[in-house]
Amino acid sequence: MGVTKSKSKINQTLFALTTAALSLPGLDAEAAIPVSEAKANFQYGHYQESDDRMKVQIYHADMILPLADRFELTFSIDQDTYSGATPIYSLPEVMKNEPKRKKGTNIFIPTDIVVSASPVAGTFEVTSAMQAYKSFEDAQQKYKDDYIANPPTPRLSRDDRSSAARIAGYTALITKIAPSAGKVFQTMEIHPQETRNMPILGVNYYFDDVTLSMSSGISDEPDFKSTFGNWNVSWELPNKLTTLNIGGNVTGNNISRAVIHSDAEHVHNGDEDYPELDEQSLFYGFNWGISQVLGKNTLLQVSSGYTRQAGYLTNPYKLVYVRGEITAEEYEQLNMEEKIFQDVTDLEVMGVELFREVRPEERNQWTVSSQLRQYIPGADASVHLDYRYYNDDWGIDSHTFEATWYQSLPHGITIAPNIRYYTQSQADFYAPYFLAPRADGNYSSDYRLSGYGALSGGVTFTKEFTKGFSLEAGFEYYTHQGELKLGSGGEGDFADYSSYLAHGALKIDLSNPGRFLGAHNGHHGHHAGPLPAGVMFGHMMENAGDMMIGYNYMYSDRDGDMRYGMDRVGDQAIIDNACDLKKCTFKPDAMVMHMHMFNFMYAPTDWLNLMLMPQIINMEMVMEPLKGAAEDDSHVGGHVSDGLGDTLMVALFKVFKHPNHNLHVGIGFSAPTANINATLDGTGLADSERQSYAMQLGSGTWDFKPSLTYTGNVNNWMWGAQISGTKRMQHRNKEGYVLGDEFQGTAWGGYKFLPWLSGVFRGIYSVQGKVRGETVTPNSQSAPNEFPENYGGQFFDLGTGVSVSSPGGEFVGHSLSVEWVQPILHDYNGYQFEREGSLSVNWGYAF
Amino acid sequence: MNIFYFRCLLIALFFMMQGCSVAPWERGNLAKKNMAITVNSGLSALRDHAFTSKEASQGGFGGSGGGCGCN
Numbered sequence: 001m002g003v004t005k006s007k008s009k010i011n012q013t014l015f016a017l018t019t020a021a022l023s024l025p026g027l028d029a030e031a032a033i034p035v036s037e038a039k040a041n042f043q044y045g046h047y048q049e050s051d052d053r054m055k056v057q058i059y060h061a062d063m064i065l066p067l068a069d070r071f072e073l074t075f076s077i078d079q080d081t082y083s084g085a086t087p088i089y090s091l092p093e094v095m096k097n098e099p100k101r102k103k104g105t106n107i108f109i110p111t112d113i114v115v116s117a118s119p120v121a122g123t124f125e126v127t128s129a130m131q132a133y134k135s136f137e138d139a140q141q142k143y144k145d146d147y148i149a150n151p152p153t154p155r156l157s158r159d160d161r162s163s164a165a166r167i168a169g170y171t172a173l174i175t176k177i178a179p180s181a182g183k184v185f186q187t188m189e190i191h192p193q194e195t196r197n198m199p200i201l202g203v204n205y206y207f208d209d210v211t212l213s214m215s216s217g218i219s220d221e222p223d224f225k226s227t228f229g230n231w232n233v234s235w236e237l238p239n240k241l242t243t244l245n246i247g248g249n250v251t252g253n254n255i256s257r258a259v260i261h262s263d264a265e266h267v268h269n270g271d272e273d274y275p276e277l278d279e280q281s282l283f284y285g286f287n288w289g290i291s292q293v294l295g296k297n298t299l300l301q302v303s304s305g306y307t308r309q310a311g312y313l314t315n316p317y318k319l320v321y322v323r324g325e326i327t328a329e330e331y332e333q334l335n336m337e338e339k340i341f342q343d344v345t346d347l348e349v350m351g352v353e354l355f356r357e358v359r360p361e362e363r364n365q366w367t368v369s370s371q372l373r374q375y376i377p378g379a380d381a382s383v384h385l386d387y388r389y390y391n392d393d394w395g396i397d398s399h400t401f402e403a404t405w406y407q408s409l410p411h412g413i414t415i416a417p418n419i420r421y422y423t424q425s426q427a428d429f430y431a432p433y434f435l436a437p438r439a440d441g442n443y444s445s446d447y448r449l450s451g452y453g454a455l456s457g458g459v460t461f462t463k464e465f466t467k468g469f470s471l472e473a474g475f476e477y478y479t480h481q482g483e484l485k486l487g488s489g490g491e492g493d494f495a496d497y498s499s500y501l502a503h504g505a506l507k508i509d510l511s512n513p514g515r516f517l518g519a520h521n522g523h524h525g526h527h528a529g530p531l532p533a534g535v536m537f538g539h540m541m542e543n544a545g546d547m548m549i550g551y552n553y554m555y556s557d558r559d560g561d562m563r564y565g566m567d568r569v570g571d572q573a574i575i576d577n578a579c580d581l582k583k584c585t586f587k588p589d590a591m592v593m594h595m596h597m598f599n600f601m602y603a604p605t606d607w608l609n610l611m612l613m614p615q616i617i618n619m620e621m622v623m624e625p626l627k628g629a630a631e632d633d634s635h636v637g638g639h640v641s642d643g644l645g646d647t648l649m650v651a652l653f654k655v656f657k658h659p660n661h662n663l664h665v666g667i668g669f670s671a672p673t674a675n676i677n678a679t680l681d682g683t684g685l686a687d688s689e690r691q692s693y694a695m696q697l698g699s700g701t702w703d704f705k706p707s708l709t710y711t712g713n714v715n716n717w718m719w720g721a722q723i724s725g726t727k728r729m730q731h732r733n734k735e736g737y738v739l740g741d742e743f744q745g746t747a748w749g750g751y752k753f754l755p756w757l758s759g760v761f762r763g764i765y766s767v768q769g770k771v772r773g774e775t776v777t778p779n780s781q782s783a784p785n786e787f788p789e790n791y792g793g794q795f796f797d798l799g800t801g802v803s804v805s806s807p808g809g810e811f812v813g814h815s816l817s818v819e820w821v822q823p824i825l826h827d828y829n830g831y832q833f834e835r836e837g838s839l840s841v842n843w844g845y846a847f
Numbered sequence: 848m849n850i851f852y853f854r855c856l857l858i859a860l861f862f863m864m865q866g867c868s869v870a871p872w873e874r875g876n877l878a879k880k881n882m883a884i885t886v887n888s889g890l891s892a893l894r895d896h897a898f899t900s901k902e903a904s905q906g907g908f909g910g911s912g913g914g915c916g917c918n
Contacts, residue, residue: 043889047897058896060889241869285906291884296873301884305906367907371884375876382881390904398904406881414881424903448903460890474890480901501897505889 034072034206037510039064040549042598045503053497054084054191057643059616064204074202074215079616081643083193083683089319089354090432090445090494093185098176099134108134127335130173130352131166139172140165163332170328174353184432184494186447189317192682195618195642196221209236223277225254241293245303251283255312274348281311297375302368309363318357319350320443321433326353346441357444359429365392381407390424396449398424399486412464418476419457423486426451432492450491453484458501469547472505506600508549510847530803531720532748532760533817533840537611537666537707538722540652541603541846550599550844559590560834562784566827571626578784578831585632586783588833589624591694593617595645599844609652614673615645617697623783634680634780639691641678646698647671648705661712668705670726674698676735680780690777692785693737700733718758721747736776740769740792748799756806762799764821768792770829790830797821801840817842 045058062076099108111133130136143165147156156164202215216229230249237244256278289303326334330344341348347355369388376383388400404418427449429442458476465471479498482490531538533552541548561568564578575584597615604610619642623635650668657663674697679688707724726742748762771788779786801819823835869877876882885891899905 041889043893045893058893060893062889240871287906293869293874293877296869297876299877299882299884303907307906365906367904369907373882373884375879375882377876382879384886388904388907390907392903394903396903398902400904400907406886408881416881416886422898422902422904427903448901454902460887462887472887472890476894478897499897499901501894503890503893507889 034070034204035064035066035509037066038508039510040508041505042507043503043505045501047499047501049084049499050497052085053188053499054082054086057081058503059644070206072204074200074204076200076217078196078198079642080196081193082196083191085188085190086317087186087447087495088189088317089321090184090186091321092433093183096185098173101132101134101137103132126349126352127170127331130170130331131335133173135176136169136173140169143168163336166335167328167332170331174323174328174331184492186494190683190685193642193678194221194682195640196224209238210234223256225256227252243291245289245291246287248286249284253281253283253311255279255281255316277316279312281309281313283307283309297377299373301371303371304369305365305367307365309365311361313361313363314357314359315444315446316356318444318446319354320357320445321353322347322355322437322443323353323433323435325355325437347443355443357446358442359444360394360440360442363392363394365390367391379407381405394449395426395428396424398422412470414460414462414464416460416462417457418459419455421453421455421484423453423484424451425485425489426491432494447480447491447495450482450495451485451489452480452482452491452495453486454478454480455484468509470507470509472503472507474503476501530718530750530758530760530805530815530817531711532750532762532799532801533803533819533842534764534799534801534821534838535709535720535722535746535748535762537650537652537668537724538709538711538720539844540609540654540662540664541601542606544603544605546603546846548599548601548844548846550601550842552595552597552599552843553841554593554595554597554838556593556595556838557591557836558588558833560836562587562831562833563826563828564831566825569831572628574784574831575626575629578787578790579781580787580789582781583630584626584783585629586623586635587626588621588692588783588785590622591619591833593619597645607654611648611650611652611668613648613650615647616643617645617674618642619695619697621692621695632782634689634782639678639680639695640682641691641695641697643675643697645674646703647673650705660714661710663708663710666705666707666709666724668707670699670703670705672698672700672702672733674700676700676733677777690735690775690779692779692783693739693771693775693788693791694785699728699739700735701728701730701738703727704729716752717749718752718760719747719749721745732773737771737773737788739771742766742768746799750803756804758803758805760799760801760803760819764797764799765795766797767794784831785833787830790828790832793826793828793832795823795827795835796825797823813846815842815844815846 040063041061043058043060045056045060047054047056047058049055057080059079060076062074065073065075067073097110100111101107102109144161147161147165196219198217198219200215200217202213205212211234213232214230217227219226219228228249228251230247232245232247234243234245236242256276285305285307287303287305289301291299291301294300325345325347326349330339333339334341334344345355347358350356367388367390369386372383372385374383374385375381382405384402384404384406386400386402388398390396390398390400400420400422402418402420404416406414406416408414427444429438429440430444430446430449432445432450434443456476456478458474460472460474462470462472477498477500479496481496482492484490534554536552562574563569564573571587574587578584578587595615595617597613600612602610618640620638620640622638625632648668648670650666653665653667655663655665676696676698678691678695678697679685680691681688704727705724706727707722709720709722711720712718723743723745725744728738728741730738732738744764744766746762746764748760750758750760752758769792771791774788781787784790799819799821801817803815803817805815806813817840819840821838821840823837826834880886
């Protein structure tokens, strides 16, 4: 199995991803009611398929902010990180064991007919790969023997005789390797890790009986960019029992095969003979529906929709085996270089008898669905029954049945078990492999277009706490099987798989009744004034029962000169000295990090605050070849790593409290929730070269993080100081190394210019140790940042920032701080590139 | 176009047009959170994303736009 840069997503279904976002006002029978206070949801999902197939981490946040009585702003952001293996084509299993001559020997080894010639690189490689098969050689030899035994008249020329012998060989091979029955085998490919981001912005406006919603967003990943907008109008009829709904949407997609990772030689999968992929598609859809109250316990909604997709709808990462698309005679013409692939087939050749799939350039989709909601008074439960019929002009019909039971229990707990059944017929142009060319030229072996059924079941638990926030956790198991198809004709079991989806969510509804009734309304313990945005664990809430949610964004950039200790160094010194006993060939040129940290804080008593801080990190590193170094391509194109970082858990204890002076201690631990297997090729596999220590998303160890913070204020002046540290609690992480310990001391002073605006200035001294040990999985050992001794150092930085907070009124409890930290003095361990500075933005909301 | 499709729609509309009357004070149960068409929008979006990525069908369940409109 080749580790190539293919990937799996069924790209045209990104269409659907565009909806996996924000929930606009629904079609409830009750009139849509604007929210009176902000609502926010945070959700994490983990999707995993069986047998180490695709794995997806899904992070989602959304927010609704009321701007006026009838007007709301909605925002959501999704980030998905994909990795794992995915099927790319399927073949009869016997074709995996064709005897093929080992080059330059008399040994024949059973070989996968297709893989043996992959990646192809031009016509000659395909035909020469075919010529090494025993069945080719035998037929070629038989032709020659027959020719001598029974010479035809007129005699052939020597060249024509050789050609005819080879044609006999190609014929024998392509006929032999395509039996009409037998077990089918799927070939998988490893998908390099890839990240998709999708921000969406929307507005809702409420007239008396009509609600208007609009939203627009983009979905961005390296090879698929999508821009979309949608609108929706719902109208509640005067009888107050019926709501009509109509909506539409437009999506524009740009599909490419981009190169952002390293290993450029793998990316094109050998298809240099074909142009780079740069295609577009356009989708538009309409939907309409009616929801009706059928009784005091019953609600029914019926809706329908139409979507037209046009343009490039092919999944460019899926391949098909097609026998007869290229004839034996044509193979000989290719062999003689009389023709090229484009002369003999419209399909894109990817290997021996293997082509890129092609789907029609148009697809019209229709749906009808009904959703019933029935309340069961005796049980305080509600039952949801959903059905959807789907039909498209690719020949696919499907039925979806789903039932969910929402059971309310005491203490704000809801349990919702769920079952779902799905069945579809296959697309007209689907087959696991093709034994003859199709007249319309459309082919796909994507299992998603086969005939099959899928059964899934799961349960979700929700616990609603006071103060309008709830926690949720759920799990769902899904099995895809050919034989689960309704009626006959399901695909064979070679494509069966199962998956699960686990999720957790935090939901905050600030309009929940009972909020803000506490005596401390609008009084959130900001006596000491706002802190610089880059100071963590610096603020304590003062009242038992207080809660705070926060979001902290940090951007940091390193792209300066290379230094040794405090001095700048040239390329030759780096080549000779920075890579231990080896010669360096690359140096880091630029590294950008975006860190998103979420902060949940709770005060069980007035002397203790508990904090939970998960984080998401995106990093990008660009490497530059050293002038005068040996040729090397290990870092061409740069590297990325994305995903969940380590998770902080901190307890803050009040030590001393005075109207003008506060002192508290923080006892924190960092849990190694981050992946530390980022590899140069993005696969994360053990046999791939690791990225440098700096590009890993976490430490890989449990870390102890103590801190001591003092804050003071008089009139409009404020000041503070903090010392904090990080002590690695394990000798080595699972990769065999441990990051250096850290210490930081910082002091600041600020002034409140206006009741809501203050400025702050601070100095920061920090020291960090070298990496100890060494990574067990090898890295490329070609750049300074791949060596443990070139990490850490001591630094002095200056920070300047502003803070905005709302002492009262509409936005009471909110605070926003921004700070830029500028490096002033650097003293690096070993050879490193300069730090250029960092930006922190911190939003908090206390309630 | 598919006859089955029209048949479904007509049957559903027929049932809806039967009408009924529900007084305002009888609406307590309908107003419960778990009686909404979409109780859990975040989870619906997550599941819908997974299903439409792995199944050929897209859309349905009417409502708000964006293709699938999982309202």
